Every structure is written in structure tokens, then in C-alpha cells.
Amino acid sequence: MGTDVLVVGGGPAGMAAALSAAQSGAGSVLIVERNERLGGILNQCIHNGFGLTLFGKELTGPEYAGRYADQIGQAEIPCLFNTTVVSMTGNKEVLIRNTDGERQIEAGAVILATGCRERPRGAISIPGSRPAGVYSAGTVQKLINCCGYMPGKRAVILGSGDIGLIMARRLTLEGAHVEAVCEIMPYSSGLKRNIVQCLEDYDIPLYLSHTVTRIFGRERVEGVEISGVDEHLAPVEGTQRFIECDTLLLSVGLIPENELAGYAGIVMDAKTGGPLVNDRLETSVPGIFACGNSLHVHDLADFASLEAVEAGKNAAAYVKAGGEACQEFECRAGNGIGSVVPQRMSAKALAEGATAYIRVGRPFENASIVIKRGDRVIRTVRSPRLTPGEMVKTVVRDSGDGDLTFEVDSHD
Amino acid sequence: MANYDVVVIGAGVVGSLTALELSKHNVSVCLVDRFPEPGCGTSKANSAIVHAGYDADPGTAKAALNVRGCGMMEALCGELDVPYLRTGSMVLAFSEEEARKIQALLERGRQNGVKGLEIIGRERVLELEPQVNPEVFAALYAPDAGIVCPYELTVAAAESALDNGVEARFDFPVERLERENGMFRVISKSGEIRAAFVINCAGVYSDLFCGEPSFRIQPRKGEYLILDRKYDGLVHHVLFRTPTKLGKGILAAPTVHGNLLLGPTSEPIEDREDTDTTAKGLGLIRESSKYMLPGLDLRGVITSFAGLRATPSTGDFLIGWSSGQEGLLNAAGIESPGLTSAPAIALKLVELLGERLPLQKKAHFHGRQKVLRMAELSLEEKNKVIRENPAYGRVVCRCECVSEGEIVDAIRRNAGARTVDGVKRRVRAGMGRCQGSFCMPGVLELLSRELGVSQTELTKSGGLSRMLTGTLKGEE
Ligand SMILES: Cc1cc2nc3c(=O)[nH]c(=O)nc-3n(C[C@H](O)[C@H](O)[C@H](O)COP(=O)(O)OP(=O)(O)OC[C@H]3O[C@@H](n4cnc5c(N)ncnc54)[C@H](O)[C@@H]3O)c2cc1C
Ligand SMILES: Cc1cc2nc3c(=O)[nH]c(=O)nc-3n(C[C@H](O)[C@H](O)[C@H](O)COP(=O)(O)OP(=O)(O)OC[C@H]3O[C@@H](n4cnc5c(N)ncnc54)[C@H](O)[C@@H]3O)c2cc1C
Numbered sequence: 001m002g003t004d005v006l007v008v009g010g011g012p013a014g015m016a017a018a019l020s021a022a023q024s025g026a027g028s029v030l031i032v033e034r035n036e037r038l039g040g041i042l043n044q045c046i047h048n049g050f051g052l053t054l055f056g057k058e059l060t061g062p063e064y065a066g067r068y069a070d071q072i073g074q075a076e077i078p079c080l081f082n083t084t085v086v087s088m089t090g091n092k093e094v095l096i097r098n099t100d101g102e103r104q105i106e107a108g109a110v111i112l113a114t115g116c117r118e119r120p121r122g123a124i125s126i127p128g129s130r131p132a133g134v135y136s137a138g139t140v141q142k143l144i145n146c147c148g149y150m151p152g153k154r155a156v157i158l159g160s161g162d163i164g165l166i167m168a169r170r171l172t173l174e175g176a177h178v179e180a181v182c183e184i185m186p187y188s189s190g191l192k193r194n195i196v197q198c199l200e201d202y203d204i205p206l207y208l209s210h211t212v213t214r215i216f217g218r219e220r221v222e223g224v225e226i227s228g229v230d231e232h233l234a235p236v237e238g239t240q241r242f243i244e245c246d247t248l249l250l251s252v253g254l255i256p257e258n259e260l261a262g263y264a265g266i267v268m269d270a271k272t273g274g275p276l277v278n279d280r281l282e283t284s285v286p287g288i289f290a291c292g293n294s295l296h297v298h299d300l301a302d303f304a305s306l307e308a309v310e311a312g313k314n315a316a317a318y319v320k321a322g323g324e325a326c327q328e329f330e331c332r333a334g335n336g337i338g339s340v341v342p343q344r345m346s347a348k349a350l351a352e353g354a355t356a357y358i359r360v361g362r363p364f365e366n367a368s369i370v371i372k373r374g375d376r377v378i379r380t381v382r383s384p385r386l387t388p389g390e391m392v393k394t395v396v397r398d399s400g401d402g403d404l405t406f407e408v409d410s411h412d
Numbered sequence: 413m414a415n416y417d418v419v420v421i422g423a424g425v426v427g428s429l430t431a432l433e434l435s436k437h438n439v440s441v442c443l444v445d446r447f448p449e450p451g452c453g454t455s456k457a458n459s460a461i462v463h464a465g466y467d468a469d470p471g472t473a474k475a476a477l478n479v480r481g482c483g484m485m486e487a488l489c490g491e492l493d494v495p496y497l498r499t500g501s502m503v504l505a506f507s508e509e510e511a512r513k514i515q516a517l518l519e520r521g522r523q524n525g526v527k528g529l530e531i532i533g534r535e536r537v538l539e540l541e542p543q544v545n546p547e548v549f550a551a552l553y554a555p556d557a558g559i560v561c562p563y564e565l566t567v568a569a570a571e572s573a574l575d576n577g578v579e580a581r582f583d584f585p586v587e588r589l590e591r592e593n594g595m596f597r598v599i600s601k602s603g604e605i606r607a608a609f610v611i612n613c614a615g616v617y618s619d620l621f622c623g624e625p626s627f628r629i630q631p632r633k634g635e636y637l638i639l640d641r642k643y644d645g646l647v648h649h650v651l652f653r654t655p656t657k658l659g660k661g662i663l664a665a666p667t668v669h670g671n672l673l674l675g676p677t678s679e680p681i682e683d684r685e686d687t688d689t690t691a692k693g694l695g696l697i698r699e700s701s702k703y704m705l706p707g708l709d710l711r712g713v714i715t716s717f718a719g720l721r722a723t724p725s726t727g728d729f730l731i732g733w734s735s736g737q738e739g740l741l742n743a744a745g746i747e748s749p750g751l752t753s754a755p756a757i758a759l760k761l762v763e764l765l766g767e768r769l770p771l772q773k774k775a776h777f778h779g780r781q782k783v784l785r786m787a788e789l790s791l792e793e794k795n796k797v798i799r800e801n802p803a804y805g806r807v808v809c810r811c812e813c814v815s816e817g818e819i820v821d822a823i824r825r826n827a828g829a830r831t832v833d834g835v836k837r838r839v840r841a842g843m844g845r846c847q848g849s850f851c852m853p854g855v856l857e858l859l860s861r862e863l864g865v866s867q868t869e870l871t872k873s874g875g876l877s878r879m880l881t882g883t884l885k886g887e888e
Contacts, residue, residue: 034807084807099802101795120847122638122715127689130717132832132872132879136849147853149867149880175885218685219877235691246881259811262642 003030004319005312006094006107008085008260011040013292014113015068016305018077020312021111026319030105031072031079032096038072038079039065040115042301044142047166053302064301087263090285108319109287111311112261112275116293118163119253126158128215131222137163137251144170152247156224157181158212160188160195161389162299164251169198171249178204179243182226184211184233187363189389191299212248213240221246254297264288271339272296278328279342279349280314281307289315296341296357299391307357329403336361336408337369338388345396345404353397360408363387367410369394373402380409416442416579417769419598419607421586421621423450423827425562425751426743427613428569429758435576437762437771442605443570443578444598446585448830448874451566453615455751456837457687457719458634459676460562461650461665463749464501464554466521466529473729475524477753477760482556484755492568492780494561495668501557501650502537504704505549510654514552517655521554528555543646543705557650561668562751563837567827572780574826581605582830583874586614589621589740596739609769611741611761616684616722618730618744623737628725629745631684634676635693635718637701640845643712644670651704662700669840672712674701676719687718714845721747729753731760733768741765781825786815808858809851811844816858823862833873835859856880 005026007018010033022029037043042050045061052058055067072079083098092107118136135143135151141163143149153176157164160183168178181199186209188195199206207226213235214225228239256274258266267284269276274295275283282289291311292304326346333340338359345354358369364386371379371394378398386392386408396404418434420427423445431443445452462485468475489496505511514531521529530553537544537551574580583602589610590597596607612621619629644666653661659678667673677693698710724730724745734740741764743757750757765771786794786804797817798805804817822829822838829835832842835855842848842855856879860867871877 034810082806084810084813086807086813097794097798097805097807099798099805101798101805102791103795117846118849120714120845120849122847123711123713125637125689125694125713125716127691127694127716129688132877135852139849139852142853143880144884147857147867148884150882150884151879152881213691214688219871219873219875 001103002106003028004108005029005111005315006105006109007031007111007113008094009033009040009113009115009292009294010035010038010079011113011115011292011304012042012065012068012301013115013294013304013308014040014111015065015072017111017113017291017308017312017315019068019071019075020309021316022075022077024313024316026312026316027108029077031077032083032085032094033079033081034084036081038069041138044138044145046145047170050301053300054305061301068305085260088260090264092287109289109315111308111315112258112288112290112294113292113308114257114260114294116254116256116297118250119255121250124252126212126215129218131215131217131220133217133221133247134215135247135249137167137249140167140249141170144174150174150176152176152245154179154245155247155249156212156226156243156245157249157251159183159251159253160190160206161251161253162190162194164249165190165194165198167249167251168204169202172202172204178202179245180204180226181206182210182212183208184229185209187387189387211235215248221248224248254293256294256296258294261290269339269343271333272341274341276343277341278344279346279354281311281342282314282318287318296339299389303391303393331356332403332405334405334407336364336410337406340406350396351399353395356394356396356406358392358394358406359388360386360392361388364408364410367408370407370409371396372405372407373398373400376400378404414442414579414605416440416605416607418442418609418611418765419444419596419605420611420613421598422453422613422615422618423566423570423580423582424453424613424615425451425455425566425569425754426746426757427611428566428573429754430611430613430743430761431573431578432569433758433762435573435578436774436777438774439769439771441573441578442581442607443573444581444584444586444600444605446583448582448871449567449834450570450827451563451837452873454719454722455566456563457636457717458562458748458751459663459665459673460559460667460751461501462496462558462560463752464521464529464557465524465526465749466517466552466554467655467660467749468524470520470523473731474749474753477729477756478749479525480756481749481753485558485560485752488755489560489565492565492572493782494565494568496558496560497668498556498558499649499666500553500555501652502532502541502551502553503652503654504537504544504551505654506545506547507549511549513654514550517552526554526556529553541647541649541651543707544651545704545706559650559665559668560751567838568780570827571825575778575780580827586621589737591738609739609741609765611743611765613743613746615746616720618722618742618746621740622730622742622744623734623740624730624742625736626725627730627744629722630725631681632721632723632747633679633681633686633718634721635689635697636673636675636716637694637697637713638715638717639672639674640712640714641670643672646672646708647705653700653704662697662704664701664704681720684720687720689716689718693718715847723747729757731757732764784818784821786818787813808854809841809844811846812840814839814841814851819855819858820862823859829859830863831871831873832856832859832879852879
């Protein structure tokens with residue numbers, strides 16, 4: 001069996017990529033999705049706030065997914081549901097498994113749109129017992145919104161990213177009591193509107209520069225110890241406080257899902273956790289593209305979809321014309337920068353104008369992101385406030401020579 | 413009231429293997445445990461190492477049973493279809509003084525009857541284990557050491573015992589033993605059973621039943637870190653530090669599933685339920701591991717845990733007939749190398765029992781039915797299996813690629829999974845890098861369907877460890 005373009009994952013990125021590939025004349029396009037429907041994580045995000053950029057309207061997650069799914073239906077793009085891609089080679093031989101068995105599909109191009117997973121408790125090694133009641137926020141989102149179960153009655157939430165904030169409100173609305181939201185950083189990475197609408201409106205305290213330092217309870221969670229942290233994020237002795245609760249929600253970061261990239265021998269970027277790509281969103285293996293949260297974690301589903309449109313277009317071009325060898329330059333994350341995607345840009349793309357997605361490494365006030373080639377500044381992006389939680393998107397246009405360095409120029 | 417020839421208290425690795433050995437004979441046996449499934453005590457939380465046998469002092473029960481158990485492990489794991497790997501081990505010496513110490517270990521090992529021991533030099537160590545700190549001087553190499561999956565071994569032994577006629581009572585916390593008319597009353601909150609003989613394999617609680625007033629257990633906690641499978645192949649052998657007065661130190665070992673295990677610490681504790689990890693303990697492991705393997709990236713840690721050693725006041729395993737209680741056979745104070753020794757301890761206990769209870773081998777004994785593991789099958793075999801039962805084609809746990817069919821098997825087998833942790837230990841659903849974030853709701857659904865109980869009744873690990881507190885408002 002074969003297909004011109006195979007898209008792994010049918011979330012907002014995968015759907016957008018498949019549509020755009022089909023519209024760009026890719027030939028046959030196939031979506032492989034392990035769940036029973038399109039939509040990815042959006043199916044469990046029943047709050048609104050999706051689609052402002054793309055559809056000019058506030059939609060819920062399922063509504064946003066539905067709009068795309070309709071277009072996929074109209075374009076008659078085939079989807080294999082309840083089907084998991086279990087491995088993949090660098091030759092774009094994709095092994096899938098479902099109730100019909102396991103078989104290989106040979107693809108002309110592959111687009112990875114596998115989304116991300118949540119960082120688990122173990123990864124941050126919170127000491128203490130290991131009782132029932134410690135869940136990642138997304139798991140609780142699924143239990144409540146899709147399965148109809150309550151995971152607990154009194155919760156503490158660690159992490160004030162958007163998922164944590166939204167779950168604070170959701171739990172409250174379902175009758176649970178949220179005792180506190182703790183954030184290890186001195187600022188929240190969540191959107192301001194979420195802090196107001198999800199915490200302040202319900203009098204849920206947000207403790208900045210605080211973390212959970214111990215979990216209590218042998219069978220079910222009975223409480224947690226929280227502590228203040230110093231500027232190195234280390235807990236400060238003497239600031240410990242016990243909070244009684246039966247549930248601890250963790251919302252401590254998202255990690256791109258990239259097992260498949262690993263099997264195919266794709267070179268990864270330790271900073272983003274995703275594959276290293278060029279301006280065509282093509283990985284180190286020609287003909288394999290990546291987009292959405294499996295490439296790097298986005299702030300909004302809209303951005304994941306927008307990026308995926310590019311991946312779809314480029315995958316179509318690849319199957320039509322084959323890869324193009326072109327001189328590429330490196331995009332280096334310099335002083336103050338957390339990550340830059342893409343990590344390489346071609347001379348041609350730079351001449352026409354290439355999009356870069358930038359995250360800073362820490363918050364800055366009144367600072368600029370400066371893009372340089374050698375000592376020559378080719379672009380400056382000024383901002384009153386830069387935080388690692390917000391991705392900065394900018395177009396870089398230059399016909400010069402040499403690698404690019406991205407830096408923060410701060411006045412503080 | 414149920415009457416048995418023998419009641420075995422404790423379905424850890426020792427009790428389960430003992431029950432298995434007994435199931436080969438014409439005796440009625442009941443295996444009891446306070447948890448809903450076998451292997452929820454120390455046998456689930458240890459270093460999983462099949463020790464070669466140079467640690468224990470010559471002449472002790474530990475030394476003899478360790479060497480004997482190590483020799484039995486590979487064949488036993490083959491019979492029970494349990495993962496085992498003979499990796500070999502190294503005790504690394506980082507100074508001249510340590511180099512002298514490993515020489516003494518070598519001699520002790522030889523006295524204990526350990527084969528193949530040799531001291532290898534720095535070059536050879538670094539050739540075999542390029543990640544080891546180049547400051548290493550030498551190492552004691554033991555080719556017979558290995559690794560095993562301790563909870564799968566325990567579960568497999570209990571299951572196979574049940575397949576061969578042993579009965580089991582789970583959720584049966586024994587409170588006391590009473591002797592009446594030459595029989596034992598084995599009394600627990602959830603009922604009582606009778607037996608002519610009791611075998612005490614109660615792990616960290618084994619001193620409470622042993623009938624030896626002077627024998628005490630001082631539990632010692634050991635904490636661990638587990639790293640993601642992407643570190644598979646970073647170390648190939650079990651790597652120990654040279655033991656000091658403070659203990660054996662922090663080791664690094666591959667697991668049979670390709671994760672990297674770092675630990676354990678060693679801390680005496682009073683509370684026998686205290687398997688909490690601590691900031692101090694985990695910090696110590698990080699520091700020590702960084703010294704042994706300087707290139708190690710600790711961002712790959714996916715979980716941490718702790719287990720309790722049943723450290724006996726006598727310094728040696730207590731194995732034999734109780735002097736204070738008639739009809740009671742003890743396997744108490746089984747600390748490390750108890751996992752390695754367990755097959756030999758089981759044989760020893762049955763041999764001792766045979767002195768007082770005539771034991772006749774059964775004509776028929778069924779070996780354990782092989783476990784269907786999709787990952788071990790060829791493409792053709794997988795397709796055949798999925799054609800016969802499509803549930804093997806539905807992937808539930810994405811990180812470890814575990815199918816619905818494999819999870820259902822784990823629940824339906826004898827001594828099967830009853831809890832979320834039980835599923836995890838048997839088939840690895842939830843053991844991967846997302847730690848069950850994605851598959852937990854699916855696992856709950858399968859447990860509920862297979863066991864015929866509502867999801868809100870299901871627990872993480874028995875007792876009051878309910879996963880959910882209810883349904884949504886207005887829903888029933
Ligand atoms: C638990 C969780 C909760 C979130 N909650 C919110 C929220 O409340 N609000 C918000 O704005 N953002 C939320 N996000 C962020 C959200 O992921 C993004 O906004 C957006 O969904 C990213 O789109 P995507 O297409 O890249 O990934 P996804 O939506 O995750 O889609 C990836 C799809 O790929 C499929 N897939 C992956 N691997 C395979 C494979 N090997 N074979 C077959 N199919 C595969 C998956 O099943 C999934 O359907 C959440 C993320 C997570 C992980
Ligand atoms: C940190 C650490 C590292 C170790 N590393 C190794 C190693 O690498 N190699 C090695 O060979 N050994 C090792 N060991 C030792 C090994 O794990 C133990 O010796 C072995 O698991 C003991 O098995 P057990 O069956 O005696 O105990 P357990 O597994 O604890 O089983 C006892 C059972 O009895 C049950 N029970 C207790 N009280 C009652 C009651 N009142 N009623 C009913 N049931 C009861 C418990 O629920 C439990 O299931 C290590 C131990 C620790 C703690």
C-alpha cells in the first residue's frame with residue numbers, strides 16, 4: 001500500500017496539513033489517527049478561545065476541530081481511525097496497527113503532527129508518597145470532559161500555564177474546591193485573561209515563586225507541602241506550608257511527542273524537544289516534515305494549524321518536484337533566547353522572507369529580539385514585555401551570507 | 413471454614429515461589445496477602461539484580477542461598493516466561509584503597525563458590541562501559557550476575573501456583589495466628605482460614621509472626637530514580653560502587669525493559685509503610701550517579717520510587733522451623749539478596765516442610781501458559797493474533813505500545829490485575845514516558861468492564877487508593 005503524503009495525527013495541525021497538501025496538488029493524501037475521530041487534544045478542550053486568528057470567532061475546541069473535519073470530509077481526504085503508527089523508517093515506510101492487523105504504508109512524504117504530551121510527576125521528582133490522586137491536568141480534563149468522572153474533591157494545582165488555569169475553573173464549576181494554584185516562576189506563563197477568568201473570578205489563590213515540595217497520603221493524597229523558592233528556584237527552608245487536599249494536578253509543561261522521529265533517525269533539537277527543521281519544516285530526513293505541537297509547543301491551536309498549512313504545501317511540492325538542494329544557514333539561539341524554529345533557513349527563503357518562531361529563555365521588560373548575521377543586524381523586534389510563555393513570530397528577509405544569531409537586547 | 417494443609421502468608425517473590433513449589437505436590441495450599449494482588453510489597457521495589465554472590469559472609473544462609481538461587485534463575489525465568497538477562501556485573505573501584513577492597517570481595521566470592529570472578533583493569537572497564545568515569549582504577553567482574561523483572565517473576569509464580577491448584581485469598585491482612593487442636597487459625601479482618609502448617613513469608617512484617625521473640629526487623633528504605641528508555645544501551649552491566657561501612661552505595665543498572673535504574677539509598681526507618689521518596693535521598697542518587705557516569709543526562713528521569721529492606725537483627729535470613737511456635741515455618745528477614753535467593757529459599761522451605769508433612773509429587777504439573785506480548789511477535793504472527801482477536805490491534809498505551817488484548821489478558825489470568833498499578837506492572841501500560849497520563853482513563857474502562865465494577869470503585873493499589881471520587885454532578 002502507498003500514498004503520496006501520509007499525515008500522522010489528525011489534530012488541528014494534522015488536519016490543516018492534510019488539507020493544504022491536497023489543495024497544493026499533492027496527489028493522494030492519507031491521515032492516520034489513533035483516536036476514533038479527528039480533532040486531537042481539542043476534543044477534550046470544551047472551553048472557548050480557539051479560532052480567533054483563523055476563523056475570526058471564539059470557538060470551543062470541538063467546534064474548531066469540527067470546522068476542519070468538515071473541510072476534510074468535503075475534500076474527501078481518507079482517514080484511518082483507531083489506527084496507530086507504531087514505527088517509521090527514514091525511507092518513509094510507515095508501520096500502522098489497527099484491528100485489521102499491522103501493515104506497512106510507503107509514503108512519498110510524511111508529515112508528523114503527533115502533538116505533545118504532558119510532563120509527568122516523575123520528571124520533576126516531587127518527593128513524598130505515591131498515592132492515587134496525582135494526575136496531570138490534561139488527564140483530568142479528559143476524565144471530566146470526555147468520561148464524565150470527577151477525579152477529586154479538593155485540589156491543588158501545580159503550574160499556572162493555560163491548561164492548569166482552565167482546569168482550576170473547570171474543577172470549581174463541577175463542584176470541587178481548588179485550594180491553590182502554585183507556580184514556581186515569579187510570573188504565570190498563562191494568558192492574562194485566563195488568570196482573571198479562571199482564578200480571580202473564583203477567588204482561587206495563585207502563589208507565585210512557590211512549588212510543591214512533598215506529597216502526603218499513603219493510599220489517596222491527603223495533602224501537599226508547598227514552599228517558596230529563591231531566585232534559583234530552590235525551595236527556601238522555613239517557608240513550608242501544608243495544604244489539605246485529595247488531588248494534585250500537574251500542569252508542568254508540554255513535551256513534543258517524537259518517538260516516531262527517533263525511529264526514523266531524525267535529528268532532534270534539545271531546546272524545543274522537536275525535530276530540527278529548515279524553513280520548509282522539513283526534518284533532517286528529506287521528505288519528512290513536522291508541524292504543530294510535535295515540532296514545538298504552540299500557545300494556540302490556531303498557530304499550530306497555520307504552521308501546518310506550510311508543512312502541507314511543502315510536502316506537496318516535495319512529492320511533485322523532489323527535494324531541492326539549497327544552501328542553508330543555521331539559526332542560532334543566542335543570549336536570552338530559549339529556542340528558534342526553524343533551526344535552518346535556505347538562502348532562497350531568506351531572500352523571499354522566512355518566518356521564525358522565537359521563545360525567550362526568561363522574561364524581559366522593554367527589550368528587543370535582535371537577529372544578526374555576523375555583526376550586521378538584519379532585524380529588530382521591540383517589545384514592552386517578553387516571556388517564555390509567549391512565542392514571538394517574525395519574518396526575516398535578507399540576501400546576505402552567513403549563519404543567523406538571535407539574541408535578546410535588554411536594557412534591564 | 414476453609415481448611416488447608418498449608419497457608420503461605422505473603423505473596424511476595426518468596427511466598428509466591430514457595431506456593432509454586434508446593435503446587436507440584438499433593439497438598440492443599442492457600443496463598444494469602446493483604447493486597448488485592450501478588451507482588452505489592454518489597455518484591456515490586458528493589459534493584460532487580462540477580463547477584464552473583466560475593467557480598468555475603470561465607471557460611472551464612474544468605475551466601476549459600478544467593479549462589480544457589482543465582483544458578484537457578486535463568487531456567488526458572490525461562491519456565492515462567494519472565495524477562496531475565498545475564499548482563500554480568502562490575503564493582504567499580506575509584507581509588508587504590510577501593511581496589512584492595514574489591515580484591516577481598518573476589519576472595520570472599522570464591523569462598524562462596526561464585527564462578528568466573530575476575531579483576532579487570534581500567535582499560536577493560538572503559539572498553540566495556542565507555543560511560544564510566546575515567547578516574548576508575550579497576551573492577552571486580554562477575555559474569556554470572558544478571559537482571560530480572562522482579563514483579564513479573566512474582567506474578568508469574570503466583571499465577572502458575574494457582575493454575576496448579578493453589579488457592580489464594582487477597583485483601584486478607586493476617587492479624588494473628590492462633591493454635592487450636594493442633595491446627596492454626598489464620599485470622600484477618602476479612603475472615604479466617606485454618607491450616608496444619610503456616611509458612612511465614614510476610615516480608616517486612618515477617619518478624620511479627622515468626623515466634624522468635626528476640627528476632628526483630630529494622631526496615632531500611634531504598635530510593636530510586638528510573639530513566640526513560642531512550643537511555644537504553646548507556647550501560648550494559650550492573651555497575652556497583654565499592655561497598656563502604658555505609659553500605660553498597662548507589663548502583664546503575666539497565667532493566668530488562670531497557671530503562672536505566674539508579675539507586676538505592678539506605679536509610680533506617682520506623683514506619684513499615686513509609687515508602688516515601690525524599691528530597692535528600694533523590695539528591696544523593698543524582699550526585700552519586702553523576703560521579704559514576706559523568707555524561708548522564710538526568711533530564712531523562714521519568715519516575716522515582718522506594719522499597720523497604722526487611723533487615724534482620726541477626727544479620728542473616730531466618731529460615732527454618734520456629735522455635736517458639738509449633739507448625740510454623742519461617743522465611744523472615746529476607747533482605748537483599750532475597751530476590752536472587754528466592755528460588756532457593758522456596759526449595760529449602762518445601763524440603764523442611766517435607767520433614768513433617770509427607771509430600772508426594774503430583775503426576776501432572778502445568779507449566780505457565782506463555783504470555784502474549786505483541787512486541788515479541790513477527791509481523792505475520794501479529795496479524796494472525798489480531799485476526800483472531802481484534803483487541804490486540806487496539807493500542808491503549810501509546811508510550812509502551814500495549815494493546816487492549818494484552819491488558820485484558822493481564823486481568824483475566826489467575827492472580828490477575830485488579831488495580832491500575834497491577835495492570836502497569838504486568839503489561840507496562842502507564843510505565844512509559846507519559847506515566848499513564850494518556851492511557852489511564854482507558855485502563856480504568858477495561859478494568860471496570862472486565863471486573864464488572866464501576867470505575868469509581870477502582871483503586872491505584874488497593875485499599876482506599878480510589879482513582880476517582882465520583883461521577884459529574886447530576887450524572888449517576
Ligand atoms: C493534555 C493536553 C491538554 C491541552 N489542553 C489545552 C487547552 O485546554 N487549551 C489549549 O489551547 N491548548 C491545550 N493543549 C495544547 C494543544 O495540544 C494544542 O493547542 C493543539 O491541540 C496542538 O495541535 P496538534 O495537532 O499539534 O496536536 P494534537 O491536538 O495533540 O493532535 C495530535 C494527534 O495525533 C495523533 N497521534 C499522535 N501520535 C500518533 C501515532 N503514532 N499514530 C496515530 N496518531 C497519532 C493523536 O491521537 C492526536 O489526535 C493541550 C495539550 C495537551 C497535551
Ligand atoms: C532497596 C532494595 C533493593 C533490593 N535489591 C535487591 C536486588 O537487587 N537483588 C536481590 O536479590 N534482592 C534485592 N532486594 C531484596 C528483595 O527485594 C527482597 O529480599 C525480596 O523482594 C523479599 O521478598 P519477600 O517475598 O520476602 O517480601 P515481600 O515482597 O515484601 O512480600 C511480602 C508479602 O507479604 C505480605 N504481607 C505482609 N504482612 C502481611 C499480613 N499481615 N497479612 C497478609 N499479607 C502480608 C505483603 O503484602 C507482601 O506482599 C532489595 C530490597 C530492597 C528494599
